[in-house]
Amino acid sequence: MELKTDAKISGMGHAMKRKEDPRLIRGQGRYVDDIQLPSMLYMDIVRSPYAYAKIKSINAEAALKIPGVLAVITGETLAKYNLHWMPTISSDTQMVLPTDTVMYQAQEVAAVIATERYVAADGVEAVEVDYEPLTPMVDPFKALAKGAPVLRTDKKDQKDNLAFHWEAGDRADTDQALAAAEVVVTENVYLPRIHVASMETCGCIADFDPAQGKLTVYMTTQAPHAVRTVFALVAGHVGLSEERIRIISPDIGGGFGGKVPVYPGYVIAVAASVVIGKPVKWIEDRMENLQADSFARDYHMKVDLGARKDGTMTALRIKTVADHGYSNASANPSKFPAGLFSICTGSYDLKHAFCEVDAAYTNKPPGGVAYRCSFRVTEAVHAIERATDALAQKLGMDPAELRMMNFIKPGQFPYKSVLGWEYDSGDYHTALKKAMDLIGYDGLRKEQAEKRQRGELMGIGVCSFTEIVGAGPSKHFDILGLKMFDSAEIRVHPTGKAIARFGTKSQGQGHETTYAQIIAEELGIPASDIQVEEGDTDTAPYGLGTYASRSTPTAGAAGAMAARKIRDKARKIAAHLLEVNEGDLEWEPGKFYVKGAPQKSKTIQECAFAAYTNHPQGMEAGMEAVHYYDPPNLTFPFGSYICVVDIDRGTGEVKVRRFVAVDDCGNIINPMIVDGQIHGGLTQGIGPALYEEISYDENGNISGGSFLDYYVPTAVETPNWETAKTVTPSPHHPLGAKGVGESATVGAPPAIANAVVDALRHLGVTHIDIPITPEKVWQILHEKGVAE
Amino acid sequence: MAKHKISVTVNGSAREAEVESRLLLVHFLRETLRLTGTHIGCDTSHCGACTVLLDGEPVKSCTVLAVQADGAKVTTVEGLEQGGKLHPVQEGFTEKHGLQCGYCTPGMMMTSVALLERNKNPSEQEIRQAIAGNLCRCTGYVNIVKAVQYAAEKVR
Numbered sequence: 001m002e003l004k005t006d007a008k009i010s011g012m013g014h015a016m017k018r019k020e021d022p023r024l025i026r027g028q029g030r031y032v033d034d035i036q037l038p039s040m041l042y043m044d045i046v047r048s049p050y051a052y053a054k055i056k057s058i059n060a061e062a063a064l065k066i067p068g069v070l071a072v073i074t075g076e077t078l079a080k081y082n083l084h085w086m087p088t089i090s091s092d093t094q095m096v097l098p099t100d101t102v103m104y105q106a107q108e109v110a111a112v113i114a115t116e117r118y119v120a121a122d123g124v125e126a127v128e129v130d131y132e133p134l135t136p137m138v139d140p141f142k143a144l145a146k147g148a149p150v151l152r153t154d155k156k157d158q159k160d161n162l163a164f165h166w167e168a169g170d171r172a173d174t175d176q177a178l179a180a181a182e183v184v185v186t187e188n189v190y191l192p193r194i195h196v197a198s199m200e201t202c203g204c205i206a207d208f209d210p211a212q213g214k215l216t217v218y219m220t221t222q223a224p225h226a227v228r229t230v231f232a233l234v235a236g237h238v239g240l241s242e243e244r245i246r247i248i249s250p251d252i253g254g255g256f257g258g259k260v261p262v263y264p265g266y267v268i269a270v271a272a273s274v275v276i277g278k279p280v281k282w283i284e285d286r287m288e289n290l291q292a293d294s295f296a297r298d299y300h301m302k303v304d305l306g307a308r309k310d311g312t313m314t315a316l317r318i319k320t321v322a323d324h325g326y327s328n329a330s331a332n333p334s335k336f337p338a339g340l341f342s343i344c345t346g347s348y349d350l351k352h353a354f355c356e357v358d359a360a361y362t363n364k365p366p367g368g369v370a371y372r373c374s375f376r377v378t379e380a381v382h383a384i385e386r387a388t389d390a391l392a393q394k395l396g397m398d399p400a401e402l403r404m405m406n407f408i409k410p411g412q413f414p415y416k417s418v419l420g421w422e423y424d425s426g427d428y429h430t431a432l433k434k435a436m437d438l439i440g441y442d443g444l445r446k447e448q449a450e451k452r453q454r455g456e457l458m459g460i461g462v463c464s465f466t467e468i469v470g471a472g473p474s475k476h477f478d479i480l481g482l483k484m485f486d487s488a489e490i491r492v493h494p495t496g497k498a499i500a501r502f503g504t505k506s507q508g509q510g511h512e513t514t515y516a517q518i519i520a521e522e523l524g525i526p527a528s529d530i531q532v533e534e535g536d537t538d539t540a541p542y543g544l545g546t547y548a549s550r551s552t553p554t555a556g557a558a559g560a561m562a563a564r565k566i567r568d569k570a571r572k573i574a575a576h577l578l579e580v581n582e583g584d585l586e587w588e589p590g591k592f593y594v595k596g597a598p599q600k601s602k603t604i605q606e607c608a609f610a611a612y613t614n615h616p617q618g619m620e621a622g623m624e625a626v627h628y629y630d631p632p633n634l635t636f637p638f639g640s641y642i643c644v645v646d647i648d649r650g651t652g653e654v655k656v657r658r659f660v661a662v663d664d665c666g667n668i669i670n671p672m673i674v675d676g677q678i679h680g681g682l683t684q685g686i687g688p689a690l691y692e693e694i695s696y697d698e699n700g701n702i703s704g705g706s707f708l709d710y711y712v713p714t715a716v717e718t719p720n721w722e723t724a725k726t727v728t729p730s731p732h733h734p735l736g737a738k739g740v741g742e743s744a745t746v747g748a749p750p751a752i753a754n755a756v757v758d759a760l761r762h763l764g765v766t767h768i769d770i771p772i773t774p775e776k777v778w779q780i781l782h783e784k785g786v787a788e
Numbered sequence: 789m790a791k792h793k794i795s796v797t798v799n800g801s802a803r804e805a806e807v808e809s810r811l812l813l814v815h816f817l818r819e820t821l822r823l824t825g826t827h828i829g830c831d832t833s834h835c836g837a838c839t840v841l842l843d844g845e846p847v848k849s850c851t852v853l854a855v856q857a858d859g860a861k862v863t864t865v866e867g868l869e870q871g872g873k874l875h876p877v878q879e880g881f882t883e884k885h886g887l888q889c890g891y892c893t894p895g896m897m898m899t900s901v902a903l904l905e906r907n908k909n910p911s912e913q914e915i916r917q918a919i920a921g922n923l924c925r926c927t928g929y930v931n932i933v934k935a936v937q938y939a940a941e942k943v944r
Binding site for chain 1: 808810811815818819822823824825826827828829830831832834835837864865866868869874878881882883885887888889890891892893894897912915916917919920921922923924925926927928929930931932933
């Protein structure tokens with residue numbers, strides 16, 4: 001990519017060091033739990049040991065006798081204010097605190113408010129709850145079976161456990177195409193429940209000022225503006241009105257989608273602060289975080305892929321049963337209850353496709369969140385990429401060759417997919433070819449063949465994914481009715497420095513740096529002179545927040561558009577100062593000069609100074625702009641990943657020997673940050689591929705509810721990721737960028753799963769569900785008689 | 789609950805306090821002394837976000853009682869920068885993009901500082917083993933390894 005600015009300005013394409021780092025490497029970040037307010041109280045939560053039970057009684061007497069325990073809040077307390085129920089992001093309902101029944105293990109049952117953190121925990125221990133256990137519904141297939149006992153008896157019209165049914169494509173046409181296909185592969189692919197497990201858990205400080213009637217909430221949220229509106233809508237009847245609610249999202253220790261929902265803890269803390277009139281802090285511990293916060297995935301997919309004998313794919317059908325737990329709390333746009341799952345035709349030119357999702361209520365925590373992916377893209381990509389490998393296996397073809405054969409061709413973009421999306425741009429062949437060259441694909445296949453002769457197990461896995469990110473456009477996308485545009489506001493000060501505020505919220509992605517670079521690119525003001533702020537609803541313009549790789553596609557674009565408005569004004573000022581017509585001026589990053597007389601020029605800083613000291617008659621003073629950007633389409637980042645695994649025949653352990661990731665996210669703002677995003681995403685891909693799962697026993701007891709059991713990869717399991725890029729700009733984004741934060745989380749699990757199956761395919765293995773733990777592999781090795 | 793008077797030298801300053809027997813060192817640092825650079829990431833001493841140096845050795849301060857630090861020297865992330873000069877490990881983390889959200893970073897850096905105290909020329913594998921008790925969810929560790937290698941070169 002050609003750089004338009006020098007390192008001093010550091011516009012697009014510069015590997016600028018991050019502006020966030022100086023405070024974070026000194027331990028001077030400001031995360032929610034770092035904030036301490038005068039007279040602050042602490043809240044801790046009593047949680048249910050049962051997955052499904054009647055609450056017979058809650059006895060707070062002993063807890064209230066503990067010095068320092070001020071209150072025990074129950075569902076009955078909240079019911080007095082009609083705050084014991086709340087809407088989910090998917091317009092379902094969920095309890096804040098129960099009045100009679102608990103619906104999942106670790107559900108909030110009561111909250112203790114105390115003067116100190118440890119005393120609040122003492123209070124939790126002392127609250128006595130008498131439960132009458134009920135038989136929980138754990139299996140989503142049983143939940144959807146005819147005659148299953150209905151769980152959501154609180155919903156009048158609910159006669160079964162179906163949370164929703166959704167479908168896309170032409171069912172009859174696809175059935176027919178599959179019936180006519182020369183070859184059909186069928187695989188049952190399960191993507192288990194996993195958790196974002198950001199290093200910082202969730203929490204808040206609710207600070208209600210009774211004198212002003214103003215509520216300030218410091219909160220781990222990825223979408224502060226939306227939260228403010230939701231609070232105003234839900235709690236309007238108790239006098240909270242939107243102009244008197246301020247949400248501050250300070251430094252966030254990782255979000256990955258898990259900090260999009262509003263959890264009961266936040267609402268209880270707000271209610272406690274409003275009633276008591278003092279700040280109330282609530283910070284989850286890790287077990288609460290893993291056990292009760294929104295999960296991700298939990299999709300049971302039956303995939304049928306049809307093709308001709310030569311390998312040309314013809315038809316795809318995916319039927320899914322989704323386990324949503326007790327309530328549909330998915331973070332999905334309103335019109336898309338299964339998110340963007342219909343991207344499941346992936347990178348391939350398929351003419352017939354149909355997909356459907358039946359979502360079940362069960363006695364598990366509600367969800368699921370779009371964990372580091374744009375609304376169910378991970379599930380869709382896993383299904384098609386696993387099925388593609390199964391097809392290659394059935395036809396005896398090389399999986400890379402089969403992909404090359406079926407890719408949408410560069411000349412077909414913009415490409416209209418059979419399920420209705422318009423892919424903006426792509427060059428899939430080049431990306432896969434690059435990955436094959438970098439890893440030495442042909443050499444590896446030779447090595448594999450030799451090793452197989454010797455009985456050694458080595459696999460090569462390919463995944464060529466296409467993502468769909470950057471929601472809006474607002475005509476199709478909203479959350480609870482709030483349209484999914486995003487915003488930027490830039491003010492250039494008289495001395496030519498600037499402050500810029502955005503409607504999104506970084507959780508580690510480095511927005512303070514990359515947004516400054518976007519403005520630097522457009523205005524030529526050095527990125528180091530531009531201060532970026534997000535997360536304070538009293539100061540930042542309204543936006544829908546950061547998730548689904550939407551920050552660069554939406555708010556980043558808004559930043560560029562706002563900067564262009566400022567440049568237009570600066571041009572008028574420069575013409576005035578140079579006494580020429582605007583049309584006589586040329587722009588280069590940082591200054592306007594007169595055509596044919598480059599020595600006659602005005603810098604952007606001089607224009608900014610004049611905007612406050614010497615602006616033309618009739619022009620408004622000042623230099624600022626705001627832009628709300630509504631994208632015309634989504635963006636479609638893509639990539640090809642290849643990995644090599646070796647399997648230990650004694651232990652069943654899978655070792656990722658090499659992993660090459662070729663990504664294409666369009667034009668790149670900061671290559672250092674892009675690579676960092678990909679490294680992190682890949683690591684959040686190897687986790688679920690090999691280690692991570694939250695599962696339940698038949699009584700609804702969670703396993704995987706602490707870091708003892710939920711195995712987040714360490715530096716030892718993680719390979720040295722090898723990354724490379726191709727650059728296919730988005731034709732509709734003002735900067736040609738596409739978004740990159742989630743590509744690797746989406747693309748890595750199928751690459752690894754495909755590699756493991758590839759290592760075992762000569763034994764007749766066609767599929768293994770992730771996580772591919774040593775135990776699963778060990779059992780296969782024993783069944784096949786090849787264990788050591 | 790019984791209280792105990794403790795004296796701890798934290799980042800070179802003598803600090804005294806009356807603490808409950810059960811008070812964890814991490815809460816003593818964060819809440820009593822208001823040194824909030826040391827973070828809490830789990831309850832089971834798996835994540836290492838709370839790593840500090842206790843008499844030079846890295847410990848997970850969520851698993852040490854404040855009373856156990858009585859008479860000891862504790863170094864936290866706030867004590868790394870000396871006389872306005874960043875510690876080479878801090879420099880390495882920013883130069884090599886070894887942090888994203890920054891939450892695991894203080895603990896990760898303290899473990900790295902301890903590693904370089906005992907081994908000024910660690911191999912990649914030795915670095916990976918040394919930080920195996922510190923989880924990072926953002927970086928994928930590649931750049932953390934590079935950051936420690938950068939710092940190792942500086943301290944040699």
